[in-house]
Amino acid sequence: MSSRTSTRSPLVTLLILIVGALTAGPVVMLIVGSFSEGISAIGQFTTAKYIAAYTDPTLPKTLLNTAIFSLGTATLSTVLGSLLAYLSVRTDIPLKGLFRVLPVVPMMIPHVLFASAWIALLNPTNGMINVFLRNLLGLSRSPFNIYSLGGMIFLEGLLDLPVTYLVISPAMYSFDTVLEEASRVSGASNLYTLRRVTLPILKPAFLATFTLAIIRSLAAFAVPSMVGMPGRITVLTTHIHRIISVGWSPDYGKAAAIGLVVLAISVALVYVYRYLISESSQFVTVTGKGYRPSIVQLGRARIPLFVLCLALFCFLVVIPLLTLVYMSFVPYTMVPSARAFSMMSLRNWQAVLRNSVIVRAIKNSTFLAVVGATLGILLSIFVAYVVVKIKSRGSALIESLSFLSFSFPGMIIGVGFMWFLVRTPLYATIWALLVAYVGTYLPYGVRPMRSAFMQIHAELEESARVFGATFLRALRDIVVPLLAPGVVSAWILMACMFIRELSVSVVLSRPGTEVLTVQIMRLATDGLWGQVAALGLIMIGLSTALVLIANSLRIPLSHGDH
Amino acid sequence: MQGMVTVKNLVKTFASKDEKVTALNNVTLSTPPNKILTLLGPSGCGKTTLLRCIAGLESPESGEIVIGDEVVWSKEKGISLPPERRGIGMVFQSYAIWPHMTVFGNVAYPLEIRKVPKPEIEARVRRVLELVQLSGFENRLATKLSGGQQQRVALARALVAEPKVILFDEPLSNLDAKLRESTRQELRHFLTELTISAIYVTHDQMEALTISDEIAVMRGGSIVERGTPQDIYLRSNNKFVVDFIGRANFLKATITGYKDDSHAIVVCPMGSIVCSAPSNLSVGTEVTIYTRPESFELAPDSPASPAPADPASENVFEGTITGLLFAGEAHEAQVSVGGATILVRIKSHRQLRKGDRVRLRIDREWCRALNPAEEA
Numbered sequence: 001m002s003s004r005t006s007t008r009s010p011l012v013t014l015l016i017l018i019v020g021a022l023t024a025g026p027v028v029m030l031i032v033g034s035f036s037e038g039i040s041a042i043g044q045f046t047t048a049k050y051i052a053a054y055t056d057p058t059l060p061k062t063l064l065n066t067a068i069f070s071l072g073t074a075t076l077s078t079v080l081g082s083l084l085a086y087l088s089v090r091t092d093i094p095l096k097g098l099f100r101v102l103p104v105v106p107m108m109i110p111h112v113l114f115a116s117a118w119i120a121l122l123n124p125t126n127g128m129i130n131v132f133l134r135n136l137l138g139l140s141r142s143p144f145n146i147y148s149l150g151g152m153i154f155l156e157g158l159l160d161l162p163v164t165y166l167v168i169s170p171a172m173y174s175f176d177t178v179l180e181e182a183s184r185v186s187g188a189s190n191l192y193t194l195r196r197v198t199l200p201i202l203k204p205a206f207l208a209t210f211t212l213a214i215i216r217s218l219a220a221f222a223v224p225s226m227v228g229m230p231g232r233i234t235v236l237t238t239h240i241h242r243i244i245s246v247g248w249s250p251d252y253g254k255a256a257a258i259g260l261v262v263l264a265i266s267v268a269l270v271y272v273y274r275y276l277i278s279e280s281s282q283f284v285t286v287t288g289k290g291y292r293p294s295i296v297q298l299g300r301a302r303i304p305l306f307v308l309c310l311a312l313f314c315f316l317v318v319i320p321l322l323t324l325v326y327m328s329f330v331p332y333t334m335v336p337s338a339r340a341f342s343m344m345s346l347r348n349w350q351a352v353l354r355n356s357v358i359v360r361a362i363k364n365s366t367f368l369a370v371v372g373a374t375l376g377i378l379l380s381i382f383v384a385y386v387v388v389k390i391k392s393r394g395s396a397l398i399e400s401l402s403f404l405s406f407s408f409p410g411m412i413i414g415v416g417f418m419w420f421l422v423r424t425p426l427y428a429t430i431w432a433l434l435v436a437y438v439g440t441y442l443p444y445g446v447r448p449m450r451s452a453f454m455q456i457h458a459e460l461e462e463s464a465r466v467f468g469a470t471f472l473r474a475l476r477d478i479v480v481p482l483l484a485p486g487v488v489s490a491w492i493l494m495a496c497m498f499i500r501e502l503s504v505s506v507v508l509s510r511p512g513t514e515v516l517t518v519q520i521m522r523l524a525t526d527g528l529w530g531q532v533a534a535l536g537l538i539m540i541g542l543s544t545a546l547v548l549i550a551n552s553l554r555i556p557l558s559h560g561d562h
Numbered sequence: 563m564q565g566m567v568t569v570k571n572l573v574k575t576f577a578s579k580d581e582k583v584t585a586l587n588n589v590t591l592s593t594p595p596n597k598i599l600t601l602l603g604p605s606g607c608g609k610t611t612l613l614r615c616i617a618g619l620e621s622p623e624s625g626e627i628v629i630g631d632e633v634v635w636s637k638e639k640g641i642s643l644p645p646e647r648r649g650i651g652m653v654f655q656s657y658a659i660w661p662h663m664t665v666f667g668n669v670a671y672p673l674e675i676r677k678v679p680k681p682e683i684e685a686r687v688r689r690v691l692e693l694v695q696l697s698g699f700e701n702r703l704a705t706k707l708s709g710g711q712q713q714r715v716a717l718a719r720a721l722v723a724e725p726k727v728i729l730f731d732e733p734l735s736n737l738d739a740k741l742r743e744s745t746r747q748e749l750r751h752f753l754t755e756l757t758i759s760a761i762y763v764t765h766d767q768m769e770a771l772t773i774s775d776e777i778a779v780m781r782g783g784s785i786v787e788r789g790t791p792q793d794i795y796l797r798s799n800n801k802f803v804v805d806f807i808g809r810a811n812f813l814k815a816t817i818t819g820y821k822d823d824s825h826a827i828v829v830c831p832m833g834s835i836v837c838s839a840p841s842n843l844s845v846g847t848e849v850t851i852y853t854r855p856e857s858f859e860l861a862p863d864s865p866a867s868p869a870p871a872d873p874a875s876e877n878v879f880e881g882t883i884t885g886l887l888f889a890g891e892a893h894e895a896q897v898s899v900g901g902a903t904i905l906v907r908i909k910s911h912r913q914l915r916k917g918d919r920v921r922l923r924i925d926r927e928w929c930r931a932l933n934p935a936e937e938a
Contacts, residue, residue: 181619182658182716184645186672187723196671200662 012394015386018379019398022439023405026416027263033419034256042419049253058234066235068149069156069224074213076157080312081164082206087305089172091296094306102309103165106316108543110500111159111222112520113536117320117327118155119226120529122146126333128323135335147231156223158316160216164209171205171280190296204280211273215266219409221503222517226524236262237411237503244415244507252418259412270407327533348530358535361514362542365499368433368515369546373495376438377487380445385479387446388453389461406443413440414507421508428510436504445494452486453479492550496543516542567616567727567761568592572625574611574783585611586622587783593727594776596757598750602770603780604806609763612780613729616761617652618645630726646675651720651728655735657712659704665691665715666700672723690718693752710741717749721756728753730762734769746772767807771795779803799840799933801850810852811904815931817847825926831902835924836876839931849931855894855907857928861921878923886916897922 037044053059081103088099106114121129122144130142137143145151179201183193224238234242240259244250298305326336329344352358387399405413417436426432456479464474480487502517509518516539523532574586585608593599601609614620616627618634621642627635629650634643651672660668666687673683691697694714699707704715713733720728733749734742750773753760764770770777771791778788779800787794787803795807804810815830817839826839830851837851861878884903885896892907893914899922906922908914 176656176658178654178656178658179660181617181645182652182654182660182719183671184619185617185648185650185652185729186719187646187649187675188671189644189646192675197660201660203662 009394011382012386012390012392012398015382015398016394016401019383019401019442022435022442023401026413026420026436026439027404027408029419030256030260030263030412030416033253033415034260036253039252039419039422042423046253049251049257052251053254053257058239062234062236062239065149065228065233066218069152069220069228069233069235070214070217072149072153073156073160073217073220074210076153077160077164077213078168078206078210080157080161081209082168084161084309084312085165085169085172087309089169090175091298091302091305093298093302093309099309100169102313102317104162106159107162108496108540109317109320110502110517110520110536110539111220112226112500112502112517112524113324113532113539114159114320115155115223115226116520116524116529116532116536117323118151119146119524120323120327120333120533121319122151123230128333128335131335145231146227147233149233151231152223152227152233155227156217156220159220159223160213161312161316163216164213167209167212168202168205171202174281175202202280204276208273208276208280211269211276215269215273215407218262218266218269219411219503221411221506222521226521237409240411240415241506244418252415255415256419259409259415262409263407263412266407266409267404270403324533324536327529328537330530333529348534351528352531352534352538357514358519360512361516361519362538364430364433364513365516365539366542367430368437368501369495369498369542372434372437372498373491375434376441376445376494377449377491379438380442380449380490381483381487383442383446384449384453385475388450389458402442402446405440408440410440410501410503411507414504417504418507428513430513433505433508433513433515436508437498437501440504441494441497441501444497445490448486448490448493449483452483452490456482488550488553492547495546495550499539499543499546566593566595566628566630566759568626568628569612569616570626570628572612572615572622572627574608574615574620574622584783586615589625589783589785591778591785591788593759593761596759597775598753598760598762598773600762600764600770600774600777601780602764602767602777602807605765607780608783609765609780610731613731613761613763617650617729618643618648649726651723651725653713653716653720653728653730653733655732657716657733657736659707659712659715661703661705663704664700665696665702665704665707668704668715669718669722672719676723686722687718690722693721694718709737710745713737713745717752721758727759727761730760730764732764733762735764735766742769749773771807779806781806796854796928797838797930799930801852801932804852804932809855809905811855811902812850812852813902813904815849815851817843817845817849817931819845821926826931828931832879832899832904835929836926837929837931838927840933843931843934847934849934851929851931853904853924853929855905856892858904858906858908858922858924860908860912861923876923877926877929878921880919880921883914883916883918883920886914895920 032042033039034049035045035047036042036049037046084099084103087093088096093099119127121127124130124142124145124147127142127144127146130144133139133143146155175198179197180193183197184190188196219237221237221241224233224235225241228235228238236258240255243255243258244252327333328348329346330340331343331345331347334340383398383402386395387402414436417432417439421427421432421435426435460482461474461478464478465471469477500517501515502521505515505518506521509515516535520532520535520539523535569589569591572586572589574584576583576585587608589608589612601612603609611620615622615635616629622635622637624637626633626638629648632643633639633641634648635641660671663671669687669690670683673686678686687700688697691700694717696711696714696718699711704712707715716733734745737745746769762770762773771794774791776789777791777794778785779794779802780786781802787798787800789797794803798804798807801812813830813832815828815835817826818829818834819827820841821827821836823841824838825836826843827834827836828839828849828851835851839849843849879899881897881899883895884898887894888910890910892910893912895906895908895914896903897906897920
């Protein structure tokens with residue numbers, strides 16, 4: 001017993017320090033910063049920043065926009081995610097297996113690119129769909145304007161669909177269909193059963209999904225910035241971004257004063273989310289028999305719903321990707337035609353690859369993805385181990401700390417890291433981004449690692465100890481090989497997130513530490529859509545390469561040294 | 563015929579990955595009105611599938627189902643009523659209590675669908691809750707109740723709309739042993755009191771024996787025997803049924819003659835024995851005879867000049883205890899008699915030791931020869 005504690009408690013203490021620094025550190029500095037005179041005068045107490053931040057005449061409009069944007073986005077993505085989850089889990093829709101994978105695919109496409117593609121299609125001046133419809137119908141004005149709240153909600157709603165789908169579909173799976181059967185034999189029709197039994201029981205799950213979608217859209221930056229700003233629609237993230245990027249002296253104190261409140265709202269919402277998730281799992285009843293869940297026959301609605309799903313998939317993946325490919329070869333945005341095809345060239349690709357800043361950004365992003373994900377997963381493994389295997393006050397603290405940053409909007413935590421790192425030698429180096437990435441995305445590593453650890457029975461490790469292995473030896477010989485497949489998956493997820501990272505980078509990226517997404521936004525601001533597309537495709541290629549390389553490691557890893 | 567369910571030539575197969583499983587193999591069955599019929603069998607015998615076909619939760623491939631006077635499913639006539647139009651009540655294994663409703667809400671639901679006026683709903687729900695002894699629980703969330711109470715809510719919900727027939731799908735299997743026993747008696751009491759037609763599915767022989775008016779034993783998608791609990795337990799003519807319900811000693815035997823129409827004399831490894839048997843088997847026929855362990859009794863050690871005609875002196879055997887287990891209410895003894903070893907239950911207040919010699923007697927009624935023609 002004594003050897004246990006002596007090996008383990010320094011580990012726990014060390015982890016608390018690291019995880020605490022990475023998650024609570026920026027929050028504390030955000031608070032300190034919001035009461036400070038300025039970035040070079042930390043600790044000189046003032047409330048001036050709060051007064052300036054909250055008397056800003058543009059704030060009320062920004063808040064209203066934020067509310068409409070968040071609620072609209074959450075509604076759209078919850079409705080679409082629930083519909084897709086219901087259809088793919090519970091009904092006889094064709095190509096069911098495919099529809100289980102499809103909603104997750106858009107996670108591969110970075111938000112900046114998704115927004116770019118739709119801007120190229122739906123912007124009011126030369127959006128391809130708009131131009132096409134104008135010519136076709138002889139309209140004098142464009143029928144669509146993506147630079148609007150509606151456009152923002154449309155894009156962000158689609159982008160959040162994978163998340164809502166992933167949250168709601170387990171609830172659909174665990175739903176006990178006997179509850180519906182009981183309603184049917186009680187005399188209720190299919191529709192009445194849906195209204196009185198199915199939907200009410202799934203209500204907490206819907207609300208949880210909705211809450212999560214609100215948290216995500218509060219943190220959204222790519223769409224508000226690329227689509228909202230040209231339409232002069234400011235939400236809180238773009239408001240904060242303007243405070244720190246426009247004018248001669250970026251005001252990090254004022255940004256902190258607003259960011260802190262957004263952060264508090266997000267944290268509160270995460271607790272609401274947690275509560276709702278536990279509430280929804282209370283409705284999960286245990287069935288004695290493993291009866292196959294009854295499949296709802298869609299009947300005549302089957303084909304129309306299938307077409308609807310296909311259309312959604314086109315909106316999410318096919319249309320944006322085709323648009324990007326096309327755009328990367330034409331000199332400027334134009335409707336596909338014989339002339340457009342005759343003008344196709346590799347010029348955009350060459351321009352991108354000859355731009356030394358962009359090449360540096362590609363290198364930086366690759367470095368951040370590979371090194372950052374490796375360090376991030378390594379830390380996640382230790383955190384998950386402590387959380388799952390060691391039950392102590394320390395491990396509970398680590399769990400809440402690592403969970404805490406789950407709710408942090410990247411932009412605001414970026415400001416927090418700014419305050420946190422400004423006096424350290426890391427400031428304005430690539431390592432500043434690395435630390436901020438790992439801190440911000442730690443939950444995405446800890447969560448999968450945690451469930452991987454929970455699947456490894458304690459006795460497997462204990463027996464190694466009994467037969468003479470030290471704690472670290474048992475970890476290496478028993479736990480790590482069993483964990484390897486989970487580690488690879490989590491690494492892939494984290495590396496891809498780092499490649500497409502935007503909202504933290506936009507605060508911390510400096511000349512010399514440029515990253516891909518920020519460069520794409522620069523190109524977009526300059527209207528170089530062809531180069532945006534080319535660089536975007538390079539970025540997607542980079543993520544795909546990482547996935548493939550990591551996957552090829554999976555097999556030898558999971559088989560250990562034999 | 564209120565409450566009568568008739569099933570004709572029902573066939574149902576499940577296609578799993580690469581094999582077809584026949585769940586119902588041409589099942590024909592009609593239930594006695596206002597009685598409890600139990601479908602009993604091991605798991606996978608098709609009993610639950612049959613019940614779910616009757617409920618309309620599963621569709622057969624061919625055949626016909628009639629509830630009361632109404633054809634609810636027929637391949638030939640192209641009729642397929644959905645579950646809600648079959649006028650049934652059902653109690654599920656997991657109770658299927660709706661977690662977002664109160665006890666009252668759960669029980670009132672079938673009446674709300676039938677658009678019963680509010681005051682009447684109140685009265686009827688109250689009455690049925692009283693019946694299942696849940697008065698005062700109306701406003702509780704149903705999931706906050708104990709297993710036994712949830713089971714009673716499920717029963718109340720199935721009863722409240724006065725269905726033509728109530729279907730029970732292993733309703734007691736989620737209760738612990740003690741509670742299951744008392745609930746069994748309660749349930750039997752309710753159903754006989756209310757004279758309701760019920761079809762009850764279980765794999766538990768004791769449950770089937772205590773709760774039913776009639777039992778249909780199923781195996782491999784077919785009904786192998788049908789009868790009252792007494793018929794099934796004591797006078798079964800099917801080896802599978804005998805083996806499935808309780809324990810039995812099976813012995814090979816040969817007919818050597820008949821005492822009367824229904825009792826034969828056979829020779830088996832225990833010796834010569836008089837047993838009830840199908841009539842008209844010729845001398846020399848090989849049969850299987852069976853006895854239940856509890857059918858044996860200890861005979862007095864030294865018979866006082868037995869009269870050969872006295873049935874009390876018939877079927878007496880001497881044997882040696884070769885194995886002994888104490889099982890509380892009885893000893894379970896392995897007794898070697900002649901060339902056979904048989905299992906015998908002997909009341910526990912008798913001191914017994916391994917190696918003791920005992921005299922056993924069995925009544926000719928409780929020793930039965932199976933019809934060789936029907937043996938599977």
